[in-house]
Amino acid sequence: MQIIRSMRALGISALLFATLASPLAAQTDWPNRTVRFVVPSNAGGSPDRVTRLLAERLSKRWGQPTIVENKAGATSIIGTDFVAKSPADGYTLLSTFTSFVQVPALFKRVPYDTERDLVAVTQTVAVDVLFLVRADSPYKTLQDFVAAAKTAKPPLSYGSFGNGSSFHIYGEKLAQSMGIDLTHVPYKGELPSTSDLLGGQLSSSFASVGTALPFLKEGRLRPLGVASTKRSPVVPNVPTLAELGVNMPDVVGWFGVLAPAGTPAHVIQKVAADIREILTQPDVVQTLRDQGLEPIASSPEAFQSRLQGDLAQWKKLLPEVGITPAE
Known part of the structure; x- marks a missing residue:
C-alpha cells in the first residue's frame, strides 16, 4: 500500500514538474x-x-x-x-x-x-537622405537646379520610393519652399529610382546615403543637399536643404x-x-x-x-x- 501511495506521489510530482516546465521550455526553444x-x-x-x-x-x-x-x-x-x-x-x-x-x-x-x-x-x-542629380548634370548647386526649374517645360522631375513616402514629402517641400513645379515619379524602391536617375530618365532623385554612396565615390552622382536640418557626418561638406532655404519637416x-x-x-x-x-x-x-x-x-x-x-x-x-x- 505504501508503495502504491509513493508511486502516486511520484506521478503527481512528475506531472506538476512537467506542467511548470512547459512554459519555461516554450520560452527557451525559440x-x-x-x-x-x-x-x-x-x-x-x-x-x-x-x-x-x-x-x-x-x-x-x-x-x-x-x-x-x-x-x-x-x-x-x-x-x-x-x-x-x-x-x-x-x-x-x-x-x-x-x-x-x-x-x-x-x-x-x-x-x-x-x-x-x-x-x-x-x-x-x-537614416540620412540626399537630394541628387547626375554628376554630368548642369546643376552644380541647388540654386542652379531651382533656377532651371523655374523655366523648365516640361517641369523637371524627381524620383521617390512611392507616393506619400518621405522622399515624396521632401520633394514637395522643396517645390513648395522654392516656388517651382516638379514632376514626382514614384518607384517601388530607392534603387530603381537611382538607376533611372543614372540612366537619364529623371532630372533628380532622393536616396539614402547608403544607396547613393557607391555612385558618389564613382563620380556618377552629385549631391545637392541633405534632406534634413542636420548635416550628414558621411558627407559633411554637403549643406542641408534647410540651410539652403527649404522648409524641411523636423522628422x-x-x-x-x-x-x-x-x-x-x-x-x-x-x-x-x-x-x-x-x-x-x-x-x-x-x-x-x-x-x-x-x-x-x-x-x-x-x-x-x-x-x-x-x-x-x-x-x-x-x-x-x-x-x-x-x-
Whole structure:
C-alpha cells in the first residue's frame, strides 16, 4: 500500500514538474526553425542591406536559418500586410522603414490596422537622405537646379520610393519652399529610382546615403543637399536643404523591426536584445555609419512610442504639402 501511495506521489510530482516546465521550455526553444524577415521594398536598397546584415549574424547567433524576403509595392503596404496576417509566433517579422507611419495618412483604406495588427520590436537605425542629380548634370548647386526649374517645360522631375513616402514629402517641400513645379515619379524602391536617375530618365532623385554612396565615390552622382536640418557626418561638406532655404519637416527617417500582434513577449524581447547586441559590435557600427546610417537599437517600448508620435506627425504633415489620402 505504501508503495502504491509513493508511486502516486511520484506521478503527481512528475506531472506538476512537467506542467511548470512547459512554459519555461516554450520560452527557451525559440527559434527552432527558419526565421523570415520581410522587407517591403526591392532588394539592393538600404533597408534590404541592413536587414541582410542583421539576418546573417542572427542566423549564427540563433543556430537557425534566417532569411530575407522582399515584397515591394504600394508604398510598403504589400509586404506589411503579409506580415500583419502571418502567424504571431515570431517566425515572420517585418523589417520596414518610415513609410510604415506614412501609409495611414496616405490611404483611406489600408488592409491592416497599423496600431493594432503589428507591434514594435526595435528601431534599428536612423537614416540620412540626399537630394541628387547626375554628376554630368548642369546643376552644380541647388540654386542652379531651382533656377532651371523655374523655366523648365516640361517641369523637371524627381524620383521617390512611392507616393506619400518621405522622399515624396521632401520633394514637395522643396517645390513648395522654392516656388517651382516638379514632376514626382514614384518607384517601388530607392534603387530603381537611382538607376533611372543614372540612366537619364529623371532630372533628380532622393536616396539614402547608403544607396547613393557607391555612385558618389564613382563620380556618377552629385549631391545637392541633405534632406534634413542636420548635416550628414558621411558627407559633411554637403549643406542641408534647410540651410539652403527649404522648409524641411523636423522628422528623421528610420528603419525598424515589427512583429504580428500577439507575438509572445519573450520572443519580442529576445529579438530586440539580440539585434541590440549586433548593432553595438564595432565593425557593424562602422559599416552602418559609413553608409550614413546611425545605429539605434531601441527597446520595444521606445520604438512603440516613436511610432505613435510619428503617426500623428505624418497625418498632419501630408496635407501641408497638398497630398490627400487616396482610395
